[in-house]
Amino acid sequence: MTQQAQVLAARHQPLHDRPPLVLAHGAAILVLGMLAICAPFAVLLSTGRPPSGGPIWDFSMGLGFGALALAALQFALTGRLRWITHPFGADIVYLSHRYLSWGMVGLMLGHFALLYVFHQPALGVLNPLEARWELTAGRVALACFLVLIITSQFRKRLHLRHELWRVLHLTLALLGMLAGIAHVLGVGNLTNTPEKQLLWLGATLGFMAVLVHTHVIRPWWMNRNTWRVVSNTPERGDVHTLELAPEGQALRRWKPGQFAWLKVERSPYSLVEHPFTISTAPEQGPNLAFSIKPLGDHTEELIKTPVGARAYIDGPYGAFSVDRAAKAPGFVMIAGGVGITPLLSNLHALVARHDPRPVILIYGTPTWEDASFREELKAMKQRLDLTLVHVIDTPSDDWQGESGKIDRELLLRHLPADTRHWPHLLCGPGPMLDALRRDLADLGVPLRHIDYEIFELV
Numbered sequence: 001m002t003q004q005a006q007v008l009a010a011r012h013q014p015l016h017d018r019p020p021l022v023l024a025h026g027a028a029i030l031v032l033g034m035l036a037i038c039a040p041f042a043v044l045l046s047t048g049r050p051p052s053g054g055p056i057w058d059f060s061m062g063l064g065f066g067a068l069a070l071a072a073l074q075f076a077l078t079g080r081l082r083w084i085t086h087p088f089g090a091d092i093v094y095l096s097h098r099y100l101s102w103g104m105v106g107l108m109l110g111h112f113a114l115l116y117v118f119h120q121p122a123l124g125v126l127n128p129l130e131a132r133w134e135l136t137a138g139r140v141a142l143a144c145f146l147v148l149i150i151t152s153q154f155r156k157r158l159h160l161r162h163e164l165w166r167v168l169h170l171t172l173a174l175l176g177m178l179a180g181i182a183h184v185l186g187v188g189n190l191t192n193t194p195e196k197q198l199l200w201l202g203a204t205l206g207f208m209a210v211l212v213h214t215h216v217i218r219p220w221w222m223n224r225n226t227w228r229v230v231s232n233t234p235e236r237g238d239v240h241t242l243e244l245a246p247e248g249q250a251l252r253r254w255k256p257g258q259f260a261w262l263k264v265e266r267s268p269y270s271l272v273e274h275p276f277t278i279s280t281a282p283e284q285g286p287n288l289a290f291s292i293k294p295l296g297d298h299t300e301e302l303i304k305t306p307v308g309a310r311a312y313i314d315g316p317y318g319a320f321s322v323d324r325a326a327k328a329p330g331f332v333m334i335a336g337g338v339g340i341t342p343l344l345s346n347l348h349a350l351v352a353r354h355d356p357r358p359v360i361l362i363y364g365t366p367t368w369e370d371a372s373f374r375e376e377l378k379a380m381k382q383r384l385d386l387t388l389v390h391v392i393d394t395p396s397d398d399w400q401g402e403s404g405k406i407d408r409e410l411l412l413r414h415l416p417a418d419t420r421h422w423p424h425l426l427c428g429p430g431p432m433l434d435a436l437r438r439d440l441a442d443l444g445v446p447l448r449h450i451d452y453e454i455f456e457l458v
């Protein structure tokens with residue numbers, strides 16, 4: 001099992017005492033997803049089955065059908081539909097999208113390979129000028145989805161900028177899906193009854209509706225509810241906090257630790273938008289703060305945002321929140337660098353609610369000067385049962401606290417045995433999270449009590 005798959009498995013179990021309603025909601029989404037994948041087969045088998053071309057032919061058609069159903073499902077997964085992301089968290093939904101996309105391309109390749117090996121004449125000629133259009137459409141769909149998955153998996157190695165990749169991803173997905181549906185409709189033998197035609201019409205309308213919702217309706221709504229940057233404050237550790245005030249409707253029903261997609265001084269329809277945690281808590285009022293560390297060209301630009309700039313917010317998303325463990329006896333929080341932001345938001349919420357439960361925060365930074373918000377955290381100790389452990393990677397000679405990496409021994413020193421069943425909220429660089437997960441599991445913390453926030457969706 002890969003690291004990400006383990007995280008996925010852990011997240012599919014309840015984090016501590018996730019409310020039953022959220023669990024029921026999650027189960028309903030999973031059942032709906034399964035139904036969406038099975039629907040084409042049910043319709044195929046129950047209404048006017050086309051004449052069989054033999055078991056391999058039928059199996060190959062089944063693979064093609066399944067592939068297209070999975071492709072349509074991907075639009076729902078990535079359409080930022082809150083009723084889908086809410087029970088799982090956005091990162092889990094994106095991870096599922098990644099795995100299901102590999103499955104989809106596998107099914108497509110299987111469909112093509114079986115026909116190529118056992119029914120080659122049915123594939124006709126390759127030259128699009130001479131080939132039947134519907135077969136060319138099938139090849140275009142396969143090529144689009146293959147390029148799409150390769151460019152996504154190897155984006156960094158191919159040195160593809162995130163913005164360019166995003167445009168390419170959307171274009172290929174749209175083209176691939178349209179070509180796939182054209183292929184099914186053109187081949188015809190799987191659309192020979194009104195029920196089947198209705199099914200494919202529904203699938204086409206469904207994925208178009210998600211696209212319109214994400215790229216037209218939502219930006220239109222954001223355009224009517226703009227935000228204004230009211231301050232830009234430099235923090236320790238090269239972080240800048242942008243405070244935004246609503247000019248229209250403020251953010252509603254959000255939880256501490258959630259994130260939003262932020263666009264500053266761009267069109268609300270622009271594809272250039274980046275996810276950032278809201279580092280304040282809902283209880284602190286309608287203004288929102290985003291604490292941003294410059295890690296690339298976009299964030300370098302963002303931290304220079306002037307006061308008065310116009311911004312657009314698409315959110316809230318994510319589920320990295322103390323609210324998912326309402327009855328937990330306490331919390332363990334571990335942050336690395338700018339990974340402190342979602343934990344800060346959660347701590348602000350606990351302070352604002354006068355929450356009496358104990359919290360242990362272990363916070364690793366390269367140097368003492370890099371420890372963003374350290375004064376704010378220290379002040380929280382007056383109002384919260386907070387044990388704060390700073391861990392400095394390369395400390396100065398006079399540093400008296402913990403130093404080096406956050407490892408098993410350090411965790412043993414600071415986490416008493418009765419914290420093993422508390423929720424553990426972790427956010428930091430990927431390698432740190434991997435090591436922490438292993439160390440915590442080693443100490444006997446069940447995977448389902450370990451929750452991650454991953455700052456890299458792609």
Ligand SMILES: Cc1cc2nc3c(=O)[nH]c(=O)nc-3n(C[C@H](O)[C@H](O)[C@H](O)COP(=O)(O)OP(=O)(O)OC[C@H]3O[C@@H](n4cnc5c(N)ncnc54)[C@H](O)[C@@H]3O)c2cc1C
Pocket residue numbers: 162163259272273274275276277278290291292293294295296297298299300318338341342454455456457458
């Ligand atoms: C849920 C979540 C919450 C986050 N919260 C914070 C926060 O509070 N503070 C903070 O400083 N950073 C946060 N980040 C990280 C932040 O989004 C990236 O650092 C930023 O997008 C990098 O963009 P760049 O162009 O400056 O750097 P690049 O060098 O272009 O990107 C660095 C990496 O960031 C990711 N990335 C880049 N662009 C995007 C995009 N448009 N959408 C998604 N991922 C992208 C990619 O994995 C990329 O490899 C968060 C990320 C996620 C997913």
